[in-house]
Amino acid sequence: MLKVDGLYKSFGGVHAIQDVSFEVPKGVVYSVIGPNGAGKTTLFNLVTGIYTPSAGRVFFEDAEIGGVAPDELARRGMSRTFQNLQVCMNLSALDNVMIGGHLKLNSGILAAMLRWPGLSAADRKARARAAELLAFVGCERYIHADANQMPYGALKRLEIARALAADSKILLLDEPAAGLNHTETHEIEELIGKLAQSGLTVVLVEHDMKLVMAVSDQILVLDYGKRLAEGTPAEIQANPDVISAYLGGEIEGE
Amino acid sequence: MSGLAAAPTQAAETARSRWLGLAALMAFMAVLPLVLPNAFYYDVVIRICINAIIVLGLNLLIGYTGQISLGHAGFYGGGAYVSAILVEHYHVAPPLALIAAAVAIGATAWLVAGAILRLKGHYLAMATLGLGIIISIVITNESRFTGGPDGMSISDFSLFGLRVSGEKQWYWVFAGLLALAVVLAQNLIDSPAGRALQALHGSEIAARVSGIPAAKFKTRVFVLSAVVASVMGSLSAHYMGFITPGLAAFPHSVELVTMVVVGGMASIYGSLFGAALLTVLPQLLARFEGWETVIFGVILVGTMIFLPRGVVPSLAARLRRKEA
Numbered sequence: 001m002l003k004v005d006g007l008y009k010s011f012g013g014v015h016a017i018q019d020v021s022f023e024v025p026k027g028v029v030y031s032v033i034g035p036n037g038a039g040k041t042t043l044f045n046l047v048t049g050i051y052t053p054s055a056g057r058v059f060f061e062d063a064e065i066g067g068v069a070p071d072e073l074a075r076r077g078m079s080r081t082f083q084n085l086q087v088c089m090n091l092s093a094l095d096n097v098m099i100g101g102h103l104k105l106n107s108g109i110l111a112a113m114l115r116w117p118g119l120s121a122a123d124r125k126a127r128a129r130a131a132e133l134l135a136f137v138g139c140e141r142y143i144h145a146d147a148n149q150m151p152y153g154a155l156k157r158l159e160i161a162r163a164l165a166a167d168s169k170i171l172l173l174d175e176p177a178a179g180l181n182h183t184e185t186h187e188i189e190e191l192i193g194k195l196a197q198s199g200l201t202v203v204l205v206e207h208d209m210k211l212v213m214a215v216s217d218q219i220l221v222l223d224y225g226k227r228l229a230e231g232t233p234a235e236i237q238a239n240p241d242v243i244s245a246y247l248g249g250e251i252e253g254e
Numbered sequence: 255m256s257g258l259a260a261a262p263t264q265a266a267e268t269a270r271s272r273w274l275g276l277a278a279l280m281a282f283m284a285v286l287p288l289v290l291p292n293a294f295y296y297d298v299v300i301r302i303c304i305n306a307i308i309v310l311g312l313n314l315l316i317g318y319t320g321q322i323s324l325g326h327a328g329f330y331g332g333g334a335y336v337s338a339i340l341v342e343h344y345h346v347a348p349p350l351a352l353i354a355a356a357v358a359i360g361a362t363a364w365l366v367a368g369a370i371l372r373l374k375g376h377y378l379a380m381a382t383l384g385l386g387i388i389i390s391i392v393i394t395n396e397s398r399f400t401g402g403p404d405g406m407s408i409s410d411f412s413l414f415g416l417r418v419s420g421e422k423q424w425y426w427v428f429a430g431l432l433a434l435a436v437v438l439a440q441n442l443i444d445s446p447a448g449r450a451l452q453a454l455h456g457s458e459i460a461a462r463v464s465g466i467p468a469a470k471f472k473t474r475v476f477v478l479s480a481v482v483a484s485v486m487g488s489l490s491a492h493y494m495g496f497i498t499p500g501l502a503a504f505p506h507s508v509e510l511v512t513m514v515v516v517g518g519m520a521s522i523y524g525s526l527f528g529a530a531l532l533t534v535l536p537q538l539l540a541r542f543e544g545w546e547t548v549i550f551g552v553i554l555v556g557t558m559i560f561l562p563r564g565v566v567p568s569l570a571a572r573l574r575r576k577e578a
Contacts, residue, residue, distance in 0.1 A: 070462040071468070074462075074463055074464055079464070082459070082460070086459050088455070088460060090452055090520065091453065095452070098446075098449060099450070099460065100464050102450055102464050102466050103465040106446060107446045107450055112441055112445030114438075115441050119445060123444075123446060159460075162460070166464065
């Protein structure tokens with residue numbers, strides 16, 4: 001479904017991503033982990049068109065997407081959330097979710113001004129669906145709220161609802177549990193489990209190991225922008241390289 | 255699950271309050287002539303309507319989409335002069351001249367939009383400011399066509415032999431257009447396209463990953479607001495009968511943006527209020543000879559300190575808080 005081949009990205013002299021390759025099969029939960037600054041979010045931004053790769057290629061459903069604009073990627077069926085929230089605070093919670101369904105609606109400006117037949121009906125349907133999605137992610141309390149009245153944890157889930165509104169083929173979650181307390185993290189874990197069950201392909205970047213180990217089918221470990229290991233949760237937990245990257249390794253030569 | 259069922263109800267409620275607002279506006283405009291004593295007052299109200307419609311268009315760009323323009327007087331003046339030149343020098347029928355002007359101004363806006371809407375914040379402000387000033391300079395200097403700083407006169411507007419002249423007739427034209435503009439703007443805001451514009455303001459990156467082509471939407475709303483300004487320019491040229499380059503000048507652009515900000519960003523009735531306030535205030539303050547600019551400034555500064563989101567949205571928010 002998603003394939004990354006020999007990807008590089010440097011910012012000035014900093015090599016954020018060096019020669020990273022991996023493949024995400026359809027219908028799995030694929031996680032990318034690594035210590036702070038390992039390049040996880042950079043990798044995400046490369047895959048989702050926010051950054052252009054310095055070298056290497058990214059394929060989505062066999063089409064190369066390196067450097068393709070985010071709105072075009074959305075059109076092809078990719079949605080994502082953000083580590084540092086990207087929520088429209090000038091809109092209501094429902095409107096935010098409806099933004100995710102943008103591509104399924106008639107978005108002509110003239111058609112909108114003239115109330116083109118069918119436009120209002122489709123919009124009402126989208127609104128009802130957005131309310132369902134808010135309930136699905138556990139934000140039913142906020143169906144009538146404005147985004148700026150919602151707490152941080154709910155906004156994280158609002159972003160997931162927005163991404164789901166697009167009915168896309170792949171969902172990339174950038175640290176969905178960052179900044180959440182224990183209960184909220186557990187709710188996110190359950191939510192990702194529900195998404196996986198529905199057959200959606202999920203790519204996850206996350207720091208919370210308990211969450212990652214619980215939901216992932218495959219895990220990629222990055223360290224200093226390089227691929228350190230890849231495997232199932234059990235394999236990763238047993239991998240000595242991974243343990244030393246996280247806990248600090250022995251000094252060589254001793 | 256009661257929330258789920260209530261979501262469409264909420265939408266119906268906003269629809270109802272929208273029609274109520276529009277009905278109130280139309281009723282107000284319908285009875286207003288009964289209390290307007292003479293042509294001078296008609297003229298003031300007409301100027302409010304003209305500004306209100308331009309400001310509605312500009313608010314779509316500034317308040318809803320979050321892009322600044324300091325050059326809209328250029329589009330307004332440009333529309334006025336293209337109409338005047340076509341009608342007076344080339345004897346084009348006024349409605350055709352109006353359409354030609356709108357196409358010309360729209361095309362100009364579209365051509366420059368690609369380049370300048372990539373800019374953000376101060377840079378976009380500077381670029382639109384420059385564009386407005388260029389249009390204003392062209393109008394002042396091409397005196398062979400425009401009469402230069404002396405201005406030029408333009409005949410009455412007529413459509414299929416129907417001639418519009420005098421404040422009383424024009425009043426109904428502009429009042430009707432204002433109601434139409436409010437309906438169209440409300441329709442736009444409450445639609446997928448309108449949401450897309452507001453999403454660009456809220457988080458451009460979120461909008462883009464949701465499939466909203468940012469550049470296209472910004473260009474479209476920029477062109478739309480420019481065309482609205484151009485059409486109002488053409489009509490007000492016919493209404494006033496005589497136009498000067500001051501219409502397109504930078505201070506007028508600032509005045510339009512001030513109407514948006516004082517009335518209320520991202521607010522339809524805020525646009526109307528801002529236009530009314532800033533059109534009437536200078537007239538009211540005229541009696542404080544020599545001090546009018548100072549008082550005008552104090553009122554504006556006071557508004558922005560005490561009602562920072564603009565008069566209408568700030569007051570509406572306060573009202574809602576009291577109810578809750």
